[in-house]
Amino acid sequence: MxxxxxxxxxxxxxxxxxxxxxxxxxxxxxxxxxxxxxxxxxxxxxxxxxxxxxxxxxxxxxxxxxxxxxxxxxxxxxxxxxxxxxxxxxxxxxxxxxxxxxxxxxxxxxxxxxxxxxxxxxxxxxxxxxxxxxxxxxxxxxxxxxxxxxxxxxxxxxxxxxxxxxxxxxxxxxxxTPSSPATVVHTSGTTGRPRGCVLTHANFMAEADNVVARYGSVFRSRPGDxxxxxxxxxxxxxxxxxxxxxxxxxxxxxxxxxxxxxxxxxxxxxxxRPTFVLAVPYVFERLFAEARRTAEGAGRGEPFGKAVDVAVRYAEARERRAFGLGPGPGAALRGRHRLYDRLVYAKVREALGGRVRHAMSGGSAMDRRLGLFFAGAGVSVLEGYGLTETTGAAVANPPGRTRFGTVGQPVPGTSVRLADDGEVWLRGGQVFAGYLDDPKATEAVLRDGWLATGDLGTLDADGYLTITGRKKEILVTSGGKSVSPLPLEERVRAHPLVAHCVVVGNDRPYVGALITLDQEAVTHWLRMRGRPAPEWTVLVRDPDVEAEVRRAVVAANTMVSQAESIRAFRILGGQFTEGRGLLTPSLKLRRKAVEEVYAREVEELYRGRG
The missing domain is CATH 3.40.50.12780 (ANL, N-terminal domain)
Known part of the structure; x- marks a missing residue:
């Protein structure tokens, strides 16, 4: 489509x-x-x-x-x-x-x-x-x-x-009037100077009113709430x-x-005690990591892992039923789900205040398995997608028909189009008036009423959009292979010890990766194995830690061809932070800045290798 x-x-x-x-x-x-x-x-x-x-x-x-x-x-x-x-x-x-x-x-x-x-x-x-x-x-x-x-x-x-x-x-x-400028919000500036997006009162009205009309049922956990x-x-x-x-x-x-x-x-x-929350994937990742560490620290790591598996399978069965592809969870699965609801899932919901049954996620991609876990635990996370230029969400999963791993269908009043090169174009009342005092930049992204987002994606037969990367971030190896770094990075980051992953390889013979560790997760991982945490400079060269990270890289490589796979990686001692200029305030990677700061480490990925 x-x-x-x-x-x-x-x-x-x-x-x-x-x-x-x-x-x-x-x-x-x-x-x-x-x-x-x-x-x-x-x-x-x-x-x-x-x-x-x-x-x-x-x-x-x-x-x-x-x-x-x-x-x-x-x-x-x-x-x-x-x-x-x-x-x-x-x-x-x-x-x-x-x-x-x-x-x-x-x-x-x-x-x-x-x-x-x-x-x-x-x-x-x-x-x-x-x-x-x-x-x-x-x-x-x-x-x-x-x-x-x-x-x-x-x-x-x-x-x-x-x-x-x-x-x-x-x-x-x-x-x-509705056409009056309401605010000027500057973009996060992942690739250069932030641009001021002029958003009108009408932009906010079109966005907010249609979201409220479509998603009103998710705002209340129960009738009368x-x-x-x-x-x-x-x-x-x-x-x-x-x-x-x-x-x-x-x-x-x-x-x-x-x-x-x-x-x-x-x-x-x-x-x-909210009835619903809106967050970026990072928040849900931290909530899950905290729940897992708490369970492991209490000696209940294995039951927690089983509870996660049951939640995922339960949510997948309900997902298939919603799209007419299956009967839903069977009796045995429902029984195990009820058991873990008392032991595990209720505690997850309680951490969110006790009344939350729906949540919305945006800002970056959420791992499909993480979304399935929360849905199986009784908190349906509706993932969406949008830009500053679209006053927030332009696409979101509808309640009751969430397709995990996608960012959903257009919100009411919105159209999505894929250009010939796979770029996502958007049109609707929430699309901005233009960049402040920059008609040239405005003309570059607004084309006959369509906003060219710079993101790449696919549309399935039901109109669900999946974001596959950004046009400016596509790597081309010296062998001519085009590689989208985003899917590889997200899969590596799914490992609990990994904080960030940046895939490199432009004009290089193969793909490499710079990886940072989640210090809190690594400390917990070592403690569970009866090991004290050594100095961080020593830890990044620890063979057991490296073996765990290698497992994450191998898992990511199963998603792509050999020519697109990560053949070398380096665990970094530092962190990608906003203060160092390596993340935007919305926690997006500044890739060029990362490669500049870690230029020596990038070179070492290719030194003496063919």
């Missing part, structure tokens, strides 16, 4: 902007619990639609009082927290455009985005962020105002706006922003969690 379309379920409004929902909801149902917010003691408190509207209005008046005007761009640099959502809707209420910044961004990254977007004011979370902005402010003449959340920014702005009448905000809000989600994705990423907008427009209770560490996230999930 070369093209597949799913018609829209919701038509975007012809007037108004994103902030209108806040005011309309408060008017219609002022007592509706719109958000959850932790107080100073860490307890969750309800925020009603009326209270949220009043806070948005008060902050919007303060922004006007401090000189923010219709069309101005205001940067927000913070972790995921309640105040970010408050600022977004306050800025949209007066026709201004928030520009997100990752809280981990370097001074030069901050400078580039603030200058590129022509930002006139900036909101930061704490003093470190203020110092980062302050270090480049002399090169940003348009930046004239800076507010710090942890220094009372919201209270100060609210006080400043007391002299402004409510109607002034409403006049600004009524001037916003109050739909709630805990947002721990970074709001600087388009996925997080889309979730925020969809929650407010879809009347889903929204909570915020700034830290992704297990020590912080797991208690927050238990306290907030």
């Amino acid at each position: 070369r093209e597949f379309t799913v018609p829209p379920l919701v038509t975007s409004p012809h007037v108004g902007g994103l902030a209108d929902t806040v005011f309309a909801d408060a008017e219609r149902d002022p007592g509706h619990v719109a958000l959850g917010r932790r107080d100073a003691d860490g307890a969750w408190r309800d925020v009603t639609a009326a209270v949220f509207r009043d806070e948005v209005l008060a902050l919007a008046k303060g922004l006007l009082a401090e000189g923010v005007r219709f069309g101005d761009r205001v940067a927000v640099m913070s972790r995921t927290r309640y105040e970010w959502t408050l600022f977004d809707f306050a800025l949209w209420s007066i026709g201004a455009q928030p520009v997100p910044l990752y809280p981990t961004a370097s001074a030069e990254q901050v400078f580039w985005i603030l200058r590129d977007a022509g930002v006139t004011a900036c909101v930061v979370e704490h003093e470190d962020h203020a110092m980062t902005v302050g270090s480049v402010v002399d090169r940003l003449p348009r930046l004239t105002r800076l507010w710090q959340l942890d220094a009372g920014a919201v209270a100060a702005l609210t006080a400043a706006g007391e002299r402004i009448g409510d109607e002034v905000v409403h006049r600004h809000r009524r001037a916003v 109050e739909a709630a989600t805990l947002l721990f994705l970074p709001l600087a990423h388009v996925f997080g922003r889309m979730v925020q907008v969809a929650a407010v427009r879809g009347r889903v209770k929204l909570g915020h969690q700034p830290e992704l560490t297990a020590a912080e996230l797991l208690p927050a999930l238990r306290g907030f």
Whole structure:
């Protein structure tokens, strides 16, 4: 199949902007619990639609009082927290455009985005962020105002706006149209400078409203449940922003969690008790790894392994039944599944707060077996696919008909087309307006209404899309063999000891790989074998560790021809991190940077070999 379309379920409004929902909801149902917010003691408190509207209005008046005007761009640099959502809707209420910044961004990254977007004011979370902005402010003449959340920014702005009448905000809000720019979100910059994607109010409406209409059933674990989600994705990423907008427009209770560490996230999930969550595959990988290590540490590693196998086979049987290819799980399998549900799967669900039965995953590919395990454990992970340029998900697995290992079908109102070379093209109301002040770059990706994504994929007969790699990342060996690194890397990474894998081999005689280890997993693996963890520089040359990694490489090589297989690999002592410039803030590999930093190690893969 070369093209597949799913018609829209919701038509975007012809007037108004994103902030209108806040005011309309408060008017219609002022007592509706719109958000959850932790107080100073860490307890969750309800925020009603009326209270949220009043806070948005008060902050919007303060922004006007401090000189923010219709069309101005205001940067927000913070972790995921309640105040970010408050600022977004306050800025949209007066026709201004928030520009997100990752809280981990370097001074030069901050400078580039603030200058590129022509930002006139900036909101930061704490003093470190203020110092980062302050270090480049002399090169940003348009930046004239800076507010710090942890220094009372919201209270100060609210006080400043007391002299402004409510109607002034409403006049600004009524001037916003669906075609007005809502935000400028910069791409992650895996291959170069980030580009500012101009996303309109209509883009968010088309995306959020159709997702809510199609996936509304997944938001509630059971009939009558109050739909709630805990947002721990970074709001600087388009996925997080889309979730925020969809929650407010879809009347889903929204909570915020700034830290992704297990020590912080797991208690927050238990306290907030969401009915569904949205995350990147890394989160599900860590949850699975933590469950496995806990079981092994308690001497229950073998039963856990059997439970995983039963969950996978159970989910596969249900998958086949959903597509008319089988009768579903047999009696014996159902019996074993019930047993492990009490012993293992219930604990996995409890780690997510106890009420989660559905989750959505995006940002990168999820291993098919991992998705099957969670589905078998009672948490159906619906994998999707999208870009900053598509305001989040353009494709996602539908509830009840998940095809694991694919990213699903187009969300309602979206079309997918495969170009002659296999490139994925997308069209729909969520496709962006273009790159900020860069018509040449815009023309390069927008073709007669279609967005050329740069990703390669396949479409099956039912319109399910599978991403197979990126055009710019295809390797061509000196023998002329084209190799897509992504499937090999994902298979190697499936081994619990592996953190990252980068496949190399462009203009080389064969394919090689640079591999980093998961330090926590390796320490646990050694402890289970009664071995203390040696110095890390010694560990990367440990023959037992190398043998385990070799097994992962051999398993990956079974997927491809001999000419495409990994013939040499090197275990690295360092880690690929954002701080070293080797990962983007959304945890994507910066391949060119990795190969530059580890140029000597790459050369050693080929030295003396033919």
